[in-house]
Amino acid sequence: MPAVIEVSDLSKQYRVYRKHEGLVASIRNLFHREFTKVDAVKQVSFQIEEGEIVGFLGPNGAGKTTTLKLLSGLIYPTSGHATVLGHIPWKRENAYRRNFSLVMGQKNQLWWDIPAQESFRLHQAIYKIPDQEFERRLDELVSLLEVGKLIRQPVRELSLGERMRMELIASLLHNPRVLFLDEPTIGLDVVSQKRVQEFLKHYQQQEQITVVLTSHYMRDVESLCKRVIVINDGEIRHDGSLSEIVDRFSTHKVISLIFHNGDIPSDLQKYGKLLEADPPAVKLSVERDKVSNVLGSLLSRYQVDDLTVHERPLEDVFADLFDTHK
Ligand SMILES: Nc1ncnc2c1ncn2[C@@H]1O[C@H](COP(=O)(O)OP(=O)(O)OP(=O)(O)O)[C@@H](O)[C@H]1O
Ligand SMILES: [Mg+2]
Incomplete structure (x- = not known):
């Protein structure tokens, strides 16, 4: 059986007008348009x-949204192939439209001035969802996302987090098999982010839908995604499990130590890079394969009250990855 999403050699080049300043240049621009090209994917x-x-x-600018737009058929590729559920997205067949959804955290699909409930009705009509199924799914999604009465309030009166939950309902009413989420938690506070994560996790497990998600929040990624595709400058840099990324790109671990009586040794630099020294606590960054040796030496030489070893935060790992692989 073919994969649900198959992408091969997909490229997208945007043409951007180069505008010159000033009146003469503006007139010249009318007759002689200059383009520059942006290789987004x-x-x-x-x-x-x-x-x-x-x-x-x-x-930013890596090509994530462009890829999701291609897979949703919103834009045409410059070259290459893709199928989702056996359909070529940019052919925009109804049979495909009924089976996927795209949610963009930065854009609303709901009408601003009317209650979400009415937008949902509109979706019912567009996707031809039978009454009974519509009611059943709406009830279920409303209770999972805990939005109850809010669906009767004009969308513009809702908080960002509440609106996002409504967007998710709208995108799932027709029971899509594939869901594209472009920064679904952008701008949300930590509690709302968590709520969206938990909902997505639960819903995905229950319905076994296929999800592609972009996010700048590592917590989203850690809590939801086993597999991660890293794209930079339009090209794929890594495709694999999150832990592989950490193993491959995180060269150091962080050792936190509490020294007895606050006696911090003066020669700690020889074990690794001193990140923080706040007596009696110290944080050292140590090369991964030297961690056990360093621990052995420290414990045999000094009196240590407490000790933990952790991975560097994912944000740091990705910051390095994006920086060094440009
Ligand atoms: N409509 C467009 N016209 C011209 N260039 C575009 C257009 N949309 C995107 N680009 C360019 O294509 C590149 C990829 O943009 P894209 O929006 O896919 O990035 P992204 O990975 O989603 O970034 P972000 O994390 O900031 O959302 C960028 O250089 C961007 O400036
Ligand atoms: Mg984007």
Whole structure:
């Protein structure tokens, strides 16, 4: 059976007008338009199987939204192929439209001035969802996302987090098999972010839908995605499990120590880079494969009251990855 999402050598080049300043230049621009080209996505290939939830990560301008727009059929590629559920997205067939959804955290699909409930009705009509099924799904999603009465309030009166939950309901009413989420938690506070994460996790497990998610919040990625595709400058840099990324790109671990009586040794630099020294606590960054040796030496030489070893925060790992692989 083919994968749910198959992408091969997909590229998208945008043409951007180069505008010159000043009146003469403006007139010249009318007759002689100059373009520059932006390679937003360059020969990207990957496959995603049914029921996977994949994090699509990369810095600003990496090509994530462009890829999701291609897979949703909003834009045409410059070259390459893709199928989702056996459909070529940019053919925009109804059979495809009924089976996927795209949610963009930065954009609303709900009408601003009317209650979400009425927008949901509109979705029912567009997707031809039978009354009974519509009611059943709406009830279920409303209770899972705990939005109760809010669906009768004009959308503009809702908080960002509440609105996002409504957007998710709208996108799931027609029971899509594939869900593209472009920064679904952007701008949300930690509590709302967590609520969205928990909902997505639960819903995905229950329905076994295929999800591709972009986010700049590592917590989203950690809590939801086993597999991560890293894109930078339009090209795929890594495709694998999150732990592989940490193993491969995180060269150091952090050792936190509490020295007895606050006696911090003066020669700690020889074990690693001193990140913080706040007696009696110290944080050392140590190369991964030297951690056990360093621990052995420290414990045999000094009186240590407490000790923990942790991975560097994912944010730091990705910051390094994006920086050094440009
Ligand atoms: N409509 C457009 N016209 C011209 N260039 C565009 C257009 N949309 C995106 N680009 C350019 O394509 C590149 C990729 O943009 P894209 O929006 O896919 O990045 P992204 O990975 O989603 O970034 P972010 O994390 O900031 O959302 C960027 O250089 C961007 O400036
Ligand atoms: Mg984007």
